[in-house]
Amino acid sequence: MKIRVSYGTAIVLGLVHARQDVAPTTAYLLFDRGCIGQCSFCSRAHGNERSQKLARVIWPEFELEQVLEKLTTPPLPFARICLQTGYNPASENELKRLARRFIKTGIATSVTLSPSQTALAAEMLEMGLDHVGIGLDAASKTTYALHKKKSWQQDWPPLLDLLQKSGDRIEVHLIFGLGDSEEAFCQRIQAIIDSGGKISLFALTPVNGGNPPEFAAYRRMQAFRFLCEKRLIRLEDCSFSDGKLTALPVTGETLNKALENGDAFRTSGCGNCNRPYYNERPGQLFYNYPRPLSAKEFSEAMATMNLAEE
Numbered sequence: 001m002k003i004r005v006s007y008g009t010a011i012v013l014g015l016v017h018a019r020q021d022v023a024p025t026t027a028y029l030l031f032d033r034g035c036i037g038q039c040s041f042c043s044r045a046h047g048n049e050r051s052q053k054l055a056r057v058i059w060p061e062f063e064l065e066q067v068l069e070k071l072t073t074p075p076l077p078f079a080r081i082c083l084q085t086g087y088n089p090a091s092e093n094e095l096k097r098l099a100r101r102f103i104k105t106g107i108a109t110s111v112t113l114s115p116s117q118t119a120l121a122a123e124m125l126e127m128g129l130d131h132v133g134i135g136l137d138a139a140s141k142t143t144y145a146l147h148k149k150k151s152w153q154q155d156w157p158p159l160l161d162l163l164q165k166s167g168d169r170i171e172v173h174l175i176f177g178l179g180d181s182e183e184a185f186c187q188r189i190q191a192i193i194d195s196g197g198k199i200s201l202f203a204l205t206p207v208n209g210g211n212p213p214e215f216a217a218y219r220r221m222q223a224f225r226f227l228c229e230k231r232l233i234r235l236e237d238c239s240f241s242d243g244k245l246t247a248l249p250v251t252g253e254t255l256n257k258a259l260e261n262g263d264a265f266r267t268s269g270c271g272n273c274n275r276p277y278y279n280e281r282p283g284q285l286f287y288n289y290p291r292p293l294s295a296k297e298f299s300e301a302m303a304t305m306n307l308a309e310e
Contacts, residue, residue: 167196
């Protein structure tokens with residue numbers, strides 16, 4: 001059996017010989033037996049197994065046994081395995097067998113699933129998964145129908161139920177840039193957090209066309225997500241104008257301190273996750289910083305948000 005490995009992960013494992021300026025801190029793997037999803041933003045949708053890319057990342061294939069050996073040879077190169085998957089219910093039994101192999105390594109293992117697979121998510125958590133990521137992606141009924149081609153009424157209520165039962169082990173993926181207003185996006189963030197879940201925040205990567213979000217808006221969403229998870233702010237205490245976040249209830253030095261030297265602008269997800277270059281090419285400004293920010297980078301990110309001082 002072969003499995004796809006992110007290019008950066010393959011470098012760390014010695015499967016590919018190349019240099020990288022920021023190494024992944026999680027082993028990112030991809031299991032896809034022909035995704036039947038129709039996500040507008042994904043190059044592997046509609047069963048396109050020929051694409052070697054997911055987001056901006058290249059995923060070469062290697063033998064599973066070789067990958068397992070590299071992952072478990074001391075000193076362990078990674079503290080977490082993230083098994084990303086294509087949505088295909090016909091391959092769920094094979095996915096469960098594969099997940100068990102990774103769980104048996106003793107390395108914390110996460111699996112990403114579709115919102116239509118909440119029953120499978122609960123079953124796999126019982127198997128011993130550390131976390132499950134759920135690719136909700138869109139933040140509202142309208143954008144969900146437009147970009148996921150699926151029913152919000154069918155998928156959101158079961159996800160909400162899963163969050164209420166296992167929320168501290170669920171990371172909901174949200175993509176900013178699909179057409180949701182900042183206010184609608186913040187509403188969904190808060191609803192997920194209030195239900196016990198956490199957020200893995202992504203910027204739209206326009207591999208199938210479209211435009212990435214403006215950095216100012218994305219930085220505001222990062223700050224809101226971070227402060228909301230820290231229980232430092234509530235949506236109703238923020239100011240919006242025509243759907244745009246214009247002010248937070250904390251400002252000045254209090255806000256600087258609350259954002260923890262830029263941690264708010266780093267990759268959000270399961271522990272040890274940094275996802276370098278999922279949303280940008282090397283050399284471009286990071287949407288999600290995969291490493292600590294310099295003082296200059298933090299200052300620039302703060303200024304970019306362009307929030308009012310209330």
